[in-house]
Amino acid sequence: MKSRRLLIMVSIVLAMLVASMDATITNTTMPVIAEELGGYSLYAWSFAAYMIFSTVLTPVAGRISDLYGRKKIFAFGISFFLLGSVLCGLADTMLQLVLYRAVQGMGAGFMLPFPLIIAGDLFSVEKRGKIQAIFSAMWGLSAVLAPLLGSLFIEVASWRWIFLINIPVCIVALICLLGYKEEYEPRKASVDVWGSVLFAGGVSLVLAATTVERLPWMYASLGAGLLWLFWMVEKRHPSPIVPLPLLKLPKIKWMIINSFLACAALYGTSSYVPLFLQHLNYSVFVSGLSLLGISVGWMASSVPAGKWVLRYGYARLLLASNLTLLASGIMLLFLGPSTGFIYVTLALTVQGAGFGLLFTVTTIGAQQLVQASQSGISTSLQMFSRNTGTAIGVTIMGSLLLQSEFMLGIRSIFIYGTLASCLALATIWFLRDRSDTLSTSQATVK
Template sequence: MKKNKYVFWGLVITTLISALDANIMQTASPTIVKQLGGMEYFAWIFVVYMLASTVTVPLYGKLSDMYGRKNLLMFAVGLFTLGSILCGLANSMVMLILFRGVQGLGAGGMIPLSMIIVGDLFTIERRGKIQAVFSSIWAISSIIGPILGSFFVEALTWRWIFFINIPIGIATILCLIPYKEQIEFKKTHIDYKGFFMFGISITLLLLSTNIKNSLWYIIIGMIGLIVFVLVERKESQPFLPVSLFKNKGILMTNLYMLVYCLAFFGTSNFIPLYLQEGNQMSIYKSGLILLSIAVGWTFGSTPAGKWILRFGYKILFIIGSFITTVSGLALYLFITDLSYISLFVILTIQGVAFGLIFAIGTIASQEFAEPQIKGMSTSLQMFLKNIGTSTGVTIMGLIINHNANIHIGMKNVFLFALVLSIINIFLSFLIPAKTTAFSKST
């Protein structure tokens, strides 16, 4: 158990690295561009990282089922740290973008592999509490990340936003070294052809959300996915195992989580913007509103494991869907009239639903899966969450930009999310109540 404690802290630090990087970069990137030049490449600092970290998630899951989680996570953290060093040394925007890609290749394995290890080590009951800790880290990082970014830029140099990852990465690896995996992993053939077809198709579709005149990216990406499915049906050991989609629990849970992230999870990106532009609120105060979601998330995810054992998955997905929909309806109807406190309360309630849904979704992806594909199942859901969130944020951004003002735009964003949340209510009734046997892992 003592070794597990070290592993737990290693996973916590891994989550901290990922969370801080995402939030610090938002603050520091304008200064970086001013110093390095190349304003036309500004968006690519984020796009390249997002592409690399998203497309590689399923591959990490597949490899973890074959070679184990520990060494692969240490490799991912090491690659991320190497990318951080290179980013800190970059002297041009092109170099920075290239090295951000290296960072992204490492980041693609850090969070999924951490969740898989949690699934291997801890019982269902404890996993909800652990995920509450991880979600709290993301929430706190959304507040302190911009502050740290400002500090590094003003007091030191922007390069320290990358160099700070070096001691954190080393600490993570040291915490993971004592961990001894108890599971036997079976080495099988890796369908690299399928991975590259899948990766290229998804990359084109993700690029279409960030590039003007993107129709051809969408068309070629969709054709690529169709070809991928046709080819994989004939593959004896496909990159995405057919059993993942024949399993009703995995199929319906993943479809649910995709729509859920497409709907409401991205709305939090725009609430601070709405408060700043629509209500002339300070950056600091508008950012603090996100603590409401963090508080609610903790209350929703902490008891999720106990509730799964008592009530099963279906009823919890249904309850979470109704809470999300009702709170979303309140935001749609009253967003322009809500006081700061009222908005905080509604977002806290919605945060409870987020915490519950994300906890039981992750646990379901592990418990519905057979042991030999647990890593692939967990990473597939993580991948679909990323796709849903990225696509949802893009659509919401377009909705806001194509309305007369931020008030109308925000109401229409919540209308879009509300429609999809109603679809989620329907999907929640199709999810099985229980797995054949709940995990007994310790």
């Protein structure tokens, strides 16, 4: 049993590693790729295509896994990501690369929720903090390794190996998954096809509005219209892709809102702090190392979080996590020309502790406060809210940075982050509950 669980962990950790790395590995290499393939006008879409589809399909994958089982959908995601990686490695034009990155993003969308979902099926609440610490370490490792590996492949081989290296990793992940004996028994029902299409289309257009330079309001308006139609369809479908009663559970609803606001406030920090350090003449490698502070803080708080949930309940821990995030935002307000690497890394360590606690507690809540048949979609909605908040937050930060001189832009970014963290903190008021412990709050969804 232990060896089987170890193989499953290898599978989901490898899948998480390649999916997270491919979100950022092109950051340092895309100028070279665009120069070779041509088509600079599509430069931004090489990132957006992956981000949009990986974000949109996460809740869809979670819901389908509730209906048909985790193993099949996870294996499909790995296989589709593998296909997208092969196609990206063979691309001859920028248009092809953008389209193939979309395929890769679809595969990532069907992969990313399952480490948390499968861990929720296999491990007790007390152990999930340690398991999620491993997952967070993979995200931190990918943030540092991705740009370094990208640069290495450019120098010693070809940019195509950025994508082709995924082939053996995905094959190993699929082989390790073969021994997974699923403990969760899916409750089959008809798939909400129209709801899935409307949801994917609506959210894709809204996220695209944060990327395009021309007529973003048109994308946002069309997306909002499709999401309204999606809402109407969901109210009538016998097995909706997003069960609306799930969003009526107060704790689930406010955890989703809090995760969205917290990520919109500060999760995009990792995109701009290395740029700040490079502005102070630190190397790309050293500026990337500062992000390890996030991983250190994340693991320090997420490992004991499972036991803390049993002892203190959700509201107290979410209050602590949001206060910690606010403290990190205030620390980042003081970034300036005299700020050194150690101070920045310390601020990111505090931030990592806040996000580690927030993500672990909300993930446990998403799985424990609903029936087993809703665990997949509930966990995926948490991830969706975080990813959407991050995408919007990064866009806002980018626009603030470009509107003024660099150091003033950096300060504007963290003024925004601190104020948005205050708003996220305010939502904890709605999570207060006298019976806020795991043992007394086993809510169900019919």
